[in-house]
Amino acid sequence: MSRYTPLLQQLIDALRILPGVGPKSAQRMAFALLERNRDAGLALADALAQAMTKIGHCQRCRTFCQSTLCAICADPKRELDGIMCVVGSAADQHAIEQIGQFKGRYFVLQGYLSPLDGIGPQDLGLDSLSSLLAEGGTTELILATNPTVEGDATAFYIAELAQKHNVKVSRIAQGIPIGGELEFIDGTTLSHAFSGRKQF
């Protein structure tokens, strides 16, 4: 038995697709579930299958959502003078929602421009963003992209797009550490970055 029984090996291999999980962790996870918590393992299987098949994207802001519009886009109170915040991912959106300071709507890129990886404006839904801006009603676009090369390039691209539609553009202040990942920054730093935003 230098190898496990096939289904166990298959489970260990499958667990390794999770970020940060190597062979030893995967083995530990598989044994923990099999030995002590098969019901929770089945619940996880069900949660995974449901999430992978039933979670789609909000038609307006592209965040993860089970219906046509997400809770924020469906809420008229969040129209807030037409201020819209552009973020790179739903995790970034969640981090900003956690500080409870921004009361407008979002546009979730679900990635950044990266020509080498074949990610262009259409993959980030920038055509939808352009239509949204053309509709009118948007007064300011706050760019809250990651302070990385891809995030900067994407911010520049969107700023040009907004200027075409005569929409004011700002970017959250660079109090945020360069090269970092926005979703892992503490709320206070993020809050300061929001307050100190500058004309783009």
Added chain:
Amino acid sequence: MSRYTPLLQQLIDALRILPGVGPKSAQRMAFALLERNRDAGLALADALAQAMTKIGHCQRCRTFCQSTLCAICADPKRELDGIMCVVGSAADQHAIEQIGQFKGRYFVLQGYLSPLDGIGPQDLGLDSLSSLLAEGGTTELILATNPTVEGDATAFYIAELAQKHNVKVSRIAQGIPIGGELEFIDGTTLSHAFSGRKQF
């Protein structure tokens, strides 16, 4: 959206049952699957569901197994003069198999005696072990339990059981660090511990 869409929240909560996974890791895992790898997520769901429902225990040695007997118990070559190795878990058995030195069969306790947690001899299948020893054919029992309080107590209990059946008992040498977990020890240390085993 200080909370996620229900299915996403459910997935994040479900991922936290995995050992070593906290709220931030669970969130990172859920987003990684949703954003980049839904097919792998579905494959993981399927692997989990199959493993949780179809993996049982070998009727003879109690290791994880999809059929009545595991590959080792079904292999007549592994009878090896009736030497049997008692281990605490299938992960420990796997660690020993990896060094490729022991060619006999196993008995997998799937736990240790722990009266405070209500784990008694029957929960470890010690009645089956007793029947196996009564059948005859077993000449030596190598105890490869963890060098912890529970592992020691279980080893003493099994040694008494074996002596009742006039079976020689040995324990792997205490070259292994006290208080450690057998499944994480390197193969060389484990190999030395096997060679240096002492009469119990």
